[in-house]
Amino acid sequence: MFTLDLPVTNPVLIFALAMVIFLVAPMLMNKLKIPGIIGLIIAGIIVGPNGLGVLDRDPTIVLLGTVGLLYIIFIAGLEIDLEGFKKYRNRSITFGLLSFTVPFILGTVLGVILQYSMPAAILLGSILGSHTLLAYPIASRLGVAKNKAVTTAVGGLIMTDTLALLILAIIAGMKQGEITALFWVQLGTSLSLFVFVVLVGVPILGKFFFRNVSSQGSMDYLFVMSILFVCAFLATVAGVQPIIGAFLAGLALNRLIFEQGPLMNRIKFVGNALFIPFFLLSVGMLVDFRVLIEHPQALLFAFSIVVLVNVGKWFAAWLSAKIYKYSRDELNIMYGLTIPQAAATLAATLVGFELGLFNLAIVNGVIIMILVTCLIGPYMVEKYSRKIAEYEEEQPYERNTAPERILIPLANPNTIESLLDLAFIIKTPTSSEPLYPISVVSSSGGGEVSKVAEAEKMLGHAVMYAAGADIPIRLLTRVAHNPAKGIIRSITDTRISTVIVGWNGKAATSRKILGGVIDQVLEQTNQMILVTKLTHPLNTMKRLILILPPMIVRKPGFKETIRIVKTIASQLGASLLCLVIKGDQNYYKKIIEEEKPKLSFTLETIEKWSDLQENYFHRFKDDDLLVVITARRGTIAWHPYLEKLPREIATVTNESFIFIYPEEEENIDLRGARGTTLPTTVLPDREYE
Numbered sequence: 001m002f003t004l005d006l007p008v009t010n011p012v013l014i015f016a017l018a019m020v021i022f023l024v025a026p027m028l029m030n031k032l033k034i035p036g037i038i039g040l041i042i043a044g045i046i047v048g049p050n051g052l053g054v055l056d057r058d059p060t061i062v063l064l065g066t067v068g069l070l071y072i073i074f075i076a077g078l079e080i081d082l083e084g085f086k087k088y089r090n091r092s093i094t095f096g097l098l099s100f101t102v103p104f105i106l107g108t109v110l111g112v113i114l115q116y117s118m119p120a121a122i123l124l125g126s127i128l129g130s131h132t133l134l135a136y137p138i139a140s141r142l143g144v145a146k147n148k149a150v151t152t153a154v155g156g157l158i159m160t161d162t163l164a165l166l167i168l169a170i171i172a173g174m175k176q177g178e179i180t181a182l183f184w185v186q187l188g189t190s191l192s193l194f195v196f197v198v199l200v201g202v203p204i205l206g207k208f209f210f211r212n213v214s215s216q217g218s219m220d221y222l223f224v225m226s227i228l229f230v231c232a233f234l235a236t237v238a239g240v241q242p243i244i245g246a247f248l249a250g251l252a253l254n255r256l257i258f259e260q261g262p263l264m265n266r267i268k269f270v271g272n273a274l275f276i277p278f279f280l281l282s283v284g285m286l287v288d289f290r291v292l293i294e295h296p297q298a299l300l301f302a303f304s305i306v307v308l309v310n311v312g313k314w315f316a317a318w319l320s321a322k323i324y325k326y327s328r329d330e331l332n333i334m335y336g337l338t339i340p341q342a343a344a345t346l347a348a349t350l351v352g353f354e355l356g357l358f359n360l361a362i363v364n365g366v367i368i369m370i371l372v373t374c375l376i377g378p379y380m381v382e383k384y385s386r387k388i389a390e391y392e393e394e395q396p397y398e399r400n401t402a403p404e405r406i407l408i409p410l411a412n413p414n415t416i417e418s419l420l421d422l423a424f425i426i427k428t429p430t431s432s433e434p435l436y437p438i439s440v441v442s443s444s445g446g447g448e449v450s451k452v453a454e455a456e457k458m459l460g461h462a463v464m465y466a467a468g469a470d471i472p473i474r475l476l477t478r479v480a481h482n483p484a485k486g487i488i489r490s491i492t493d494t495r496i497s498t499v500i501v502g503w504n505g506k507a508a509t510s511r512k513i514l515g516g517v518i519d520q521v522l523e524q525t526n527q528m529i530l531v532t533k534l535t536h537p538l539n540t541m542k543r544l545i546l547i548l549p550p551m552i553v554r555k556p557g558f559k560e561t562i563r564i565v566k567t568i569a570s571q572l573g574a575s576l577l578c579l580v581i582k583g584d585q586n587y588y589k590k591i592i593e594e595e596k597p598k599l600s601f602t603l604e605t606i607e608k609w610s611d612l613q614e615n616y617f618h619r620f621k622d623d624d625l626l627v628v629i630t631a632r633r634g635t636i637a638w639h640p641y642l643e644k645l646p647r648e649i650a651t652v653t654n655e656s657f658i659f660i661y662p663e664e665e666e667n668i669d670l671r672g673a674r675g676t677t678l679p680t681t682v683l684p685d686r687e688y689e
Helices: 011-031 036-047 059-079 082-087 089-113 118-129 136-141 148-155 157-176 181-213 217-237 242-252 262-284 289-294 296-324 328-338 343-354 360-391 413-426 448-468 483-494 516-523 558-572 585-594 609-615 640-652
Strands: 406-409 435-442 476-480 498-502 528-533 543-548 575-581 602-606 624-629 656-661
Touching: 011 036, 011 059, 011 262, 036 262, 036 360, 059 217, 059 242, 059 262, 059 343, 082 089, 082 148, 089 118, 089 148, 089 157, 089 296, 118 157, 118 296, 118 343, 118 360, 136 148, 136 328, 136 360, 148 157, 148 296, 148 328, 157 181, 157 242, 157 343, 181 217, 181 242, 217 242, 217 262, 262 343, 289 296, 289 360, 296 328, 296 360, 328 360, 343 360, 406 413, 406 483, 413 435, 413 448, 413 498, 413 528, 413 558, 435 448, 435 483, 448 476, 476 483, 483 516, 498 516, 516 528, 528 558, 543 558, 558 575, 558 585, 558 624, 558 656, 575 585, 575 609, 585 602, 602 609, 609 640, 624 640, 640 656
Parallel strands: 406 435, 406 498, 435 476, 498 528, 543 575, 543 624, 575 602, 624 656
Antiparallel strands: 528 656
């Protein structure tokens, strides 16, 4: 009979439990709009020896956690924007020094007051001085990554991380030997020689390997891992901590591994899926909240460092804002970007604990600080990124120069003609590109051959219908386990610019917006997508009603979307009524008038979303075509009501409607969110009003 003894000692079961935790914890945190890093640490607290005792912090967990520690610091070195630092050198150095020095002094003074040893007090100060760009992907997604305050904060990271790790190297060296003049000479010499060898030798070796030896992805990855762990070991030979070697290895390979390249994707994938979660889990296992209860001074320490790190980071941002004349919102976004404590903080805390400089009370306090700051940072960045985006000058947007290619996923024979009619209307007359109807056949359940034959029969009707309009067609058929994956792969392979997809007005679950397939396509693509429910023939439409949400004009693809809307109205000979939600009517009028084709239109302003349903839904007629320019979750102009609107319209009215998701900027910068998932939005719904 099988009996389960705690803590679990079976290695297979340990690994199985860890994988389940790595899967479930971030998913749960995402539902709660909390960064995934918090979930993994909390999971470690719960299942660890000081919680339920399900898992012990045994040598296996420690080994994998150590690998994760080196991995997270290595990626920190890889992600540092050296070009951005050079471009904004003076501002980055000034802010970096302030952002490190002010919290460093406050933390060191606190350590002295609490009668810690001087090395422990200094190391505590360096922990408060460092920061992690956890919330930077939010700023990038909202389109303010090029704002001068944001670039200053990002550039300052190289100063805070380098200084924090340098102090860690010195403190660790002091702990291992007697402090004499000879000690400083030996440490300075060995550290300088080690830095020179890594920063000069590794790039030379890397260039040779990538030019002459590299032949496949696995070899590239193994080379990078070899550099990482060899440098980490050589750091111990030089008399410093392995994480110093890992950080320098990342800096040395920084220019050889492109941020958006496949090698970086492999490095982050393995780290984020396996090693870094083990590190976060092992850190959580160190936490014992009984220490906070049994020793009130431990709770006082936790409260003190939470207050001091917030005061220090805010004061540094305030000083920088005064020096460089940043606005109040820019000050707050700098504070939000620099307040989260994660990578370097966790690394230094763990090393300090292993060296005997920190006790469990300090570790507990630092973990609480990490949890609090990782909640504050994303909230501040999203809130003030949206405010900055409102008044920031509109950035010139280069329209996609790729050919106009329209993909039309077909699943329902009854909607083929209406979807093709819409494609005929928005297709540029001078374009020689064909339309791309596609049918995705499920590979589950067998019988793929007969399913493909059935799909081709349906596509054959599309060919006959398009032939009547003299429009060229190129048929696509995909076999995929997940229909959304088949569509996304076709978008990439065929360089699609626009997708027209039909919707039946129903979502699979209450948590879906438009249904599982369409939601997945929206989340994983940047192209313009038109989601349609056409209950009446397009040629019977007499009026086009366009709904413009707040700040929608800030979308990169807004003007192109307006061109398409005006084209539809012109081709149908329909009047155009524009309903502007909480926007400047004159500004919208100017933008809409600038886009071709030229036609007359009417503008009305609506003060709040609730007025739309109360005052307008009952006025819609059967020959109205309702068009909503909407936004993907987490991007600028997104509002929680936009996710309810499709179902409300489908339920309340029987009119035809189109939801247009404009084209987005490609390649959201995910620096800082290593080893964790970051919710696309963290603000509570009331903050969007």
